[in-house]
Amino acid sequence: MTQERFSIYRPIHKAIRHILFSTSRQLGLADFGDDAVTQETLANLDATIGFLREHRSHEDVHVHTALERKIPGITASFAEDHEEDDRLTHEIEQLATRIKSATGAQRVELGVEVHERYNAYLGIYLGHLYREETVLQQALWDNFTDEELIAIDGAIAGEIAPERMGLWLTEMCASYNPDEITLILNIVKSEAPPEVFQGITQLAESVMQPAMWAKVRARI
Ligand SMILES: [Fe+2]
Structure with a gap:
């Protein structure tokens, strides 16, 4: 049996999926007619988008840069995905801002919309995570030792x-x-x-x- 290689994506993506699905569930349960629930739900959504943005930046700065030095162009489509992520999450944030200033039936309606938009985004993003875990992870294994991959992970941890x-x-x-x-x-x-x-x-x-x-x- 060959020894298992160090996975740069699997652990952090497990946490990312947990964050994504917890927020999806919370948006589904939320009573947007209730002020306190609305506030708590939007605060959680905001925190989730913050985690996603931070994670994206870690990949751009540390993982993509390292891969581009070995295989120029390999991260191009992933960088495009990240730009789309940024656009979609920004739209969700704008919707959340509208919910904050809405009241009554309008807020409940916007609550339905944010649930739909968030889950549409989640569906797109899951495909991206899997592509990173397969295509980019394989390229990392082919071009770096485990010690080098652990050092990349350490550099990310060091800047948090x-x-x-x-x-x-x-x-x-x-x-x-x-x-x-x-x-x-x-x-x-x-x-x-x-x-x-x-x-x-x-x-x-x-x-x-x-x-x-x-x-x-x-x-x-
Ligand atoms: Fe990514």
């Missing part, structure tokens, strides 16, 4: 501010299996100060199901 990292880690802990979370916590344990490890461990425990947390705790 601590408060943003806390938010990303929350989504990761809520969407990874025990093996994946164990791996991350053990890296933090060996590389970060004990208080950082302790903080992240508490965060993981707070968002995980008890049975899953018990498995992770036994392995870190």
Whole structure:
């Protein structure tokens, strides 16, 4: 059996899919006749779009740049996808702004529209994620060693501010299996100060199901 290569996309895309589907569900459940629910739903939508934008930028700056140095032109269609992403998410944001200033039946109607537009976007974006996980991941494996890919991942992690990292880690802990979370916590344990490890461990425990947390705790 050949040894498994380091996947730059699989873990982060797992968190991204979790964020995407959680927001889809929340938009579906939302009562846009209720002020507090509307506010909370729009805040979550805003946070989701923020995660997507940040993730896109990490790929553009770190992954696409590295690939272009080896295979000029390989990321062109992916960069176009990112531009389309940017346009579609911006339209959703504009719709969210209209919802904020709407009231009554009009707000409920716009709520139906934002649910439809968001899910149309989600459908398009899922195809993009899969293309990255297959086409670009293969090109990365063919042109870089695992050590080099881990260094790219490290450069991305290194530019995320601590408060943003806390938010990303929350989504990761809520969407990874025990093996994946164990791996991350053990890296933090060996590389970060004990208080950082302790903080992240508490965060993981707070968002995980008890049975899953018990498995992770036994392995870190
Ligand atoms: Fe992407």
